[in-house]
Amino acid sequence: MNHIAVAIHYDSFCLNPLVVYRLPCFLLLLFLYIFFPFQDKHYIINYKVLYYQLNEKEEILELIDPVIVDSEGEQEEIEGCLSVPGKWAYTRRPMKVTVEATNRNGERFTVTGEGLTARAFCHEIDHLDGKLFIDEAVHILTDEEVKKYIG
16 A cells, blocks of 8 residues: 655745745745844744655545544554654554645634544644654664564
């Protein structure tokens, strides 16, 4: 199963050229800076974006400022992340989550995920909140355990 989830925490002072639609925010900041250069004033545009695609057949789901509003059940599985290469851990996550977010048109919506999707939502929203899966780990796998379970 292909599974793609990307979390982007966007702060107006940290431009990411890979996400083109952020450019208007940068231009807004530039406009504010040039035409209203008040001393000791800071202009901050801050939002969080999560992209999720369960497989290649599904469309990419875009969630802006996602928040988990409900959860049910529990699952404990091995988790890894490109942010912590080579580390794997057992984490405890909800089996089902409901996430409330905004779309790019400013409309609020909810989406519910179960199993792997719930795990991905939790993992990526944790990234947006500055947490890594090892912060929530029940047990970080040793090198021997990684060879045994992951290969």
